Amino acid sequence: MEDQGIVRLYLQRSQQAIVETKKKYGAYCRVIARNILSSLSDIDECENDTYLAAWNAIPPTMPGKLSVFLGRITRNIALDKHSYNTAKKRNRQFDAILTELEGCIASPDTVEGEYEAGETASLINEFLYGIEEQARNIFIRRYWYSDSIEELAMRFQMSSSKVKSILFRTRNKLRAHLAKGGVHL
Amino acid sequence: MKREELYREIGLMDEDLIEAAGSSGAEKRKKGFSKKWVALVACLVLYSSTASALLATEYYKNQNAEPYIRYLRAEDMELLPAPKYDGMKFLQALKSDNEEHVYVAINRLVEGFNDPSLRAKALNKLQPFAGNENPKIADAAAFAIDILSQSYRSPYIVKLADGSMLFTLFNHYSDYGSQNVLWRIKDNKLEEYSSFSAPSMYITEMIPSPDKRLVAVVTCSNKSEFVQIINVEAGRTSPELIESARVKYGAEQEIDTWIRPDYENYSDASNIVWKDNDTLEFEGSLAYQDTEIIENVSVTYQFSSKVMEVTKLN
Numbered sequence: 001m002e003d004q005g006i007v008r009l010y011l012q013r014s015q016q017a018i019v020e021t022k023k024k025y026g027a028y029c030r031v032i033a034r035n036i037l038s039s040l041s042d043i044d045e046c047e048n049d050t051y052l053a054a055w056n057a058i059p060p061t062m063p064g065k066l067s068v069f070l071g072r073i074t075r076n077i078a079l080d081k082h083s084y085n086t087a088k089k090r091n092r093q094f095d096a097i098l099t100e101l102e103g104c105i106a107s108p109d110t111v112e113g114e115y116e117a118g119e120t121a122s123l124i125n126e127f128l129y130g131i132e133e134q135a136r137n138i139f140i141r142r143y144w145y146s147d148s149i150e151e152l153a154m155r156f157q158m159s160s161s162k163v164k165s166i167l168f169r170t171r172n173k174l175r176a177h178l179a180k181g182g183v184h185l
Numbered sequence: 186m187k188r189e190e191l192y193r194e195i196g197l198m199d200e201d202l203i204e205a206a207g208s209s210g211a212e213k214r215k216k217g218f219s220k221k222w223v224a225l226v227a228c229l230v231l232y233s234s235t236a237s238a239l240l241a242t243e244y245y246k247n248q249n250a251e252p253y254i255r256y257l258r259a260e261d262m263e264l265l266p267a268p269k270y271d272g273m274k275f276l277q278a279l280k281s282d283n284e285e286h287v288y289v290a291i292n293r294l295v296e297g298f299n300d301p302s303l304r305a306k307a308l309n310k311l312q313p314f315a316g317n318e319n320p321k322i323a324d325a326a327a328f329a330i331d332i333l334s335q336s337y338r339s340p341y342i343v344k345l346a347d348g349s350m351l352f353t354l355f356n357h358y359s360d361y362g363s364q365n366v367l368w369r370i371k372d373n374k375l376e377e378y379s380s381f382s383a384p385s386m387y388i389t390e391m392i393p394s395p396d397k398r399l400v401a402v403v404t405c406s407n408k409s410e411f412v413q414i415i416n417v418e419a420g421r422t423s424p425e426l427i428e429s430a431r432v433k434y435g436a437e438q439e440i441d442t443w444i445r446p447d448y449e450n451y452s453d454a455s456n457i458v459w460k461d462n463d464t465l466e467f468e469g470s471l472a473y474q475d476t477e478i479i480e481n482v483s484v485t486y487q488f489s490s491k492v493m494e495v496t497k498l499n
Contacts, residue, residue, distance in 0.1 A: 067207070068200040075196050079189060101188045101195075103479060121197035128202055132360045133209075140206035143195050155210035164476060165408035165451060172453060172470055 003066040010058040018051050025067060029074040035146035036078035038091040046081060050074045075144070093148055100167065101143065104175045123181040127174055138163060139170045240264075272297035272307070279310050284319055291325045292354045295332050295368075298375035308333050321358070328356060332370075346397040347371070347418040351378065353388050361405055362387030369417065378417065384449050385411050396462040399488055403457065410453040414465060414488050423488055427452050430484045431471045434495040438480070440473045451476050454484075463489050468498060 001020045009017035026047065033046040053073045063069035082090060128136050138156060141147045147155070152163045260267040275297075278290035291314060297303035307329070314326035331339045332352070343351040349371035355364035365388050369378035381388070385404035392401040398418065404411045414423040428450050435442030451472035460466050464487050471480045481498040 065200045065204055068203045071203070072196050076193065079192060083189060098188045098192060101191050104191060105188060118194075118197055120191070120194040124195060124197075125199045125202070128198065136202065137206040137209035140198070140202055141209070143192065144198065144203055144206065152210075157210070162407065168451065168472075168476055168479075169453065172455075176455065 003063075006066060007058060007063065010055065018055065021051060021054065021070070025070050028067060029070055032071055032074045032145060033078045035148070036075070036082050036091060036094045037085075039085075039089060042078075042081050042085070046074060046078050049077045053077065071144075075146075094146060097143065097146055100171065103168075103171050104178065120178065123178055124174070126181075127177040130177075131170065131173065135166050135170050138166050139174075142167055270296055272300065272303040276303075276306060276310055279314070284322060287314070288319075288322055288325055288358075291322065291329050292364075295329050295354055296375070298333060298370070304333050324356065335373075337370075343391045343393050343400055344397065345393065345400065345417055349417065351391060351400060351417065353391075359387060361407060362389035364388070365404060367402070379415075384409060384447060390457070392457060392459065394459045394462050394465075398462065401457060401459070401465050403454065405453075406449060409450040411450075412454055412457065412465075412467065414486070416488070423486065423491070426465070426467075426484065426486055426493070427454055427469060427471070429486075429493060430469050430482065430495045431473070433493060434471060434480060434482055435473060437495070440478060440480075442473060460485065463487055469495075 001024065006017060006020045006024065009020060029047050029050050030043060033043045033050075037043050037046060050070060050073045054070060057073075061069075082094060128139065131139075134156065138152055141152055141155065142149075149160050149163050153160045156163065254261065258267070272294065275290040275293045278286050279294075281287055281290070291311060294303075294307040294311065297307055311326050311330050311333070314322055315330060317323045317326065328339050328341060331337065331342075337344070337350060339352075341352055341356050345351065349369050351367055351369050353363040353365075353367060357363055365381040365385055367378040367380070367388070369376055381404050384406035386406050388402060388404050389410070390401075390403040392403070394400070399414050399416055401412060401414050404413075410427060412426040414426070415421070428444065428448075431450055431452055432442055432444070434440075452470055454467040454469050457465065457467040464485055466483070466485045469480075469482045469484050471482055472478070473480065482495050483498050484493065484495050486493045
């Protein structure tokens with residue numbers, strides 16, 4: 001079913017909306033959750049929480065791109081679960097992703113200033129639009145979709161070392177861009 | 186900001202970007218060999234067996250002669266004479282339908298600078314390309330015209346205190362930078378001043394000192410960056426500064442530091458400036474242990490005394 005049709009079902013408050021969402025995007029949401037969480041029960045829970053959150057959000061929210069809308073919800077729910085889990089239960093691959101992102105933060109130990117949600121996102125958008133396409137896609141696949149290095153190497157048909165170096169350079173450039181933008185990280 | 190917060194902020198990026206990345210790349214690498222690779226390998230096998238037979242014949246013919254090779258040049262290794270520059274070939278290539286060939290030809294025509302007749306012909310043929318709708322071709326043509334007409338107004342040219350000029354060709358042909366060859370015009374004569382080898386595959390920047398006696402040359406691969414200072418007039422070059430800083434700092438901080446056999450350093454430099462006519466300063470991201478450790482440092486290097494200081498950045 002097309003995304004428009006699925007959204008219409010949400011607006012009509014039809015339970016079929018969940019069925020159709022699961023059919024079309026269930027696997028997609030599970031992949032995102034699996035990249036962040038390690039336990040099967042957490043992944044199941046995350047997927048179901050995504051459907052519930054979507055049901056509660058639509059309406060009034062009208063998603064632009066349904067896949068991205070659902071992916072965002074899954075991502076945030078999975079991140080919350082990851083933070084809640086003890087170190088033993090956490091997904092180590094995802095921990096590595098968060099550790100990489102620390103490289104974009106000038107000094108994790110400084111006193112944190114206030115920032116508005118979305119303020120940094122617009123600078124990130126500006127940065128991503130300004131870089132070369134392949135580097136941009138690799139960055140997004142790593143830090144939005146949480147793909148592993150091996151998955152990225154296979155997807156973009158390059159060695160793991162090359163993937164790592166592209167990510168490394170892009171993170172450095174992002175850090176510099178955010179600092180220039182006056183975002184106090 | 187915590188790292189989890191940054192991760193959430195990344196989640197808010199533009200939907201178009203997320204969607205584009207979702208379908209980027211290939212899902213899976215195809216298994217098995219494609220037919221074209223089989224054909225290529227077959228051709229290589231045929232070529233090498235023919236070449237071996239010919240070489241063996243030559244060897245037996247000359248078996249009685251005593252060979253003496255003083256120095257192995259590239260053409261000696263290829264058993265071919267060194268290719269000579271053929272400006273006419275590149276003039277002809279300007280007529281090609283293939284934009285890549287045209288782009289290469291435009292850049293290579295600059296090498297005909299020392300031949301006045303070729304220079305005049307090239308200038309004449311290059312003029313229409315300065316307005317080409319392909320920006321890469323237009324830029325290349327504008328630069329070639331600037332050099333061949335001896336105007337020397339382009340910002341890509343570094344003018345030195347001794348009156349000579351340094352530049353690169355194939356400027357920014359790649360996202361990474363320009364061709365890794367430095368050209369120099371001195372006393373109205375063009376020469377290839379120096380070239381860099383792997384991993385310095387691209388020249389990204391040339392920064393002259395305030396008095397224009399020294400020039401810092403920044404090169405890179407797709408993984409690493411490198412910085413050297415050259416005194417062109419005296420023909421002296423500093424050691425490579427990023428690797429030097431990496432080794433020095435690693436020793437001071439007792440970090441396990443190794444130099445890779447491919448000389449990649451996975452490190453980079455930014456904010457490269459001349460503090461004075463002799464001292465270069467930059468901020469380095471120095472990588473150790475396969476990028477598990479990244480040290481952000483400030484590096485200063487005095488060219489004349491060869492003194493380097495590396496301090497951790499706050």
